[in-house]
Amino acid sequence: EAQVTQNPRYLITVTGKKLTVTCSQNMNHEYMSWYRQDPGLGLRQIYYSMNVEVTDKGDVPEGYKVSRKEKRNFPLILESPSPNQTSLYFCASSLGPLPYEQYFGPGTRLTVT
Amino acid sequence: AQKVTQAQTEISVVEKEDVTLDCVYETRDTTYYLFWYKQPPSGELVFLIRRNSFDEQNEISGRYSWNFQKSTSSFNFTITASQVVDSAVYFCALSTGNQFYFGTGTSLTVIP
Numbered sequence: 162e163a164q165v166t167q168n169p170r171y172l173i174t175v176t177g178k179k180l181t182v183t184c185s186q187n188m189n190h191e192y193m194s195w196y197r198q199d200p201g202l203g204l205r206q207i208y209y210s211m212n213v214e215v216t217d218k219g220d221v222p223e224g225y226k227v228s229r230k231e232k233r234n235f236p237l238i239l240e241s242p243s244p245n246q247t248s249l250y251f252c253a254s255s256l257g258p259l260p261y262e263q264y265f266g267p268g269t270r271l272t273v274t
Numbered sequence: 275a276q277k278v279t280q281a282q283t284e285i286s287v288v289e290k291e292d293v294t295l296d297c298v299y300e301t302r303d304t305t306y307y308l309f310w311y312k313q314p315p316s317g318e319l320v321f322l323i324r325r326n327s328f329d330e331q332n333e334i335s336g337r338y339s340w341n342f343q344k345s346t347s348s349f350n351f352t353i354t355a356s357q358v359v360d361s362a363v364y365f366c367a368l369s370t371g372n373q374f375y376f377g378t379g380t381s382l383t384v385i386p
Contacts, residue, residue, distance in 0.1 A: 194374065203280075203365060203378035211372060219373060251319065258372045260307045260326055265319040 163188045165266035167252050173272045174242055182237045182269050184252030192255045193235040194219070194263065195227065197248040204251065210235055211258070242273040276301045278368050280377035287356050288385050295351040295380045297366030303327075306370035308342065308349045313363040313379070322364075325349060356384045 165186045174180055186193065194209040196219075206219030210229040224246055226238040235254075239246060249270050253263035277300040287293045299308065310322040323333060325342050333340045337354045353360050361384045366377040 196376075201283075201378060203278075204367075204376040206374055206376075209372060217372065220375075249317075253319075258374070259305070259369055260324065262309060262321040262324050263374065264321075268317055 163264070165252055165254050165264050167250075167266035167269050169269060170267060171270050173274065175274055176243055177241050179238070179240050180242060180271075181239075182250060182252075182271070184235045184237065184266060185233050186235075186252075186254040186264070187233065188254060188264065189232065190254035190256055190264075191232070192257050192261070192263075193229065194253045195225070195235070195237045196251045196253065197221065197246075198251060198268075199248050207237070207250075209258070239271075242271075244273050247271060247273045276303075276368055276370055276373070276375045278366050278375050278377035280364075280366055280380050282380045283378070284381045284383070286383045286385060289358060290355050292352060292354050293356055293382065295353075295364050295366075295382065297349045297351065297377060299347050299349065299366070299368045301368060301370050303370040306368060309367040309369065309374075310340065310349075310351050311365045311367060311376075313365065315362070319365070322351075353382075356382075358384050358386050360384050 195207040196204040208227040210216045252266040255261040255263040279298045306327045308325045312320045339352045341350045363379045368375045
């Protein structure tokens with residue numbers, strides 16, 4: 162089954178404790194992306210990757226890191242999480258940025274206390 | 275700068291009513307794509323439709339229809355004869371260059 166998986170689905174952590182949210186897709190997609198969803202703000206793109214070893218900032222990259230060492234994986238790293246990073250995070254993949262629709266993972270709800 | 279505006283934050287309709295969700299976008303690019311996604315209460319994001327900037331034909335898919343007008347930079351979504359299963363948050367999105375830009379979403383509640 163074609164899918165995007167994210168782990169963990171729920172995470173509660175404390176300020177400053179490094180964490181990684183994993184994202185994996187099995188569709189051989191070149192384009193992968195991370196978003197955060199906040200009430201009243203919709204989805205905002207954090208980082209995206211056009212292919213292996215090619216990543217770039219989206220609209221809200223501060224406080225986040227990513228890497229793309231393999232085509233299927235695109236982890237999101239919060240090296241020193243803060244409460245304002247409490248959010249619902251989605252990973253997505255597609256064949257490319259244009260003209261393709263994105264396939265989204267199930268989401269990761271992160272709470273930073 | 276790219277921007278997508280969904281001015282309607284919440285809409286409630288009674289089952290079987292028609293409802294239109296508005297989407298206005300801003301971009302200076304001549305090549306772009308517009309999308310609608312549905313987020314039901316279960317939380318996943320479901321792709322509904324894609325439209326490119328060179329194709330202004332309206333589209334109908336069952337009870338769903340989309341009206342794309344470049345002159346007003348709008349890409350509106352109409353649900354005909356709404357059903358309870360249509361209750362969800364709907365997002366309009368713009369893709370241009372290498373990025374995607376989403377609106378803030380419209381929460382639709384269909385009352386039985």
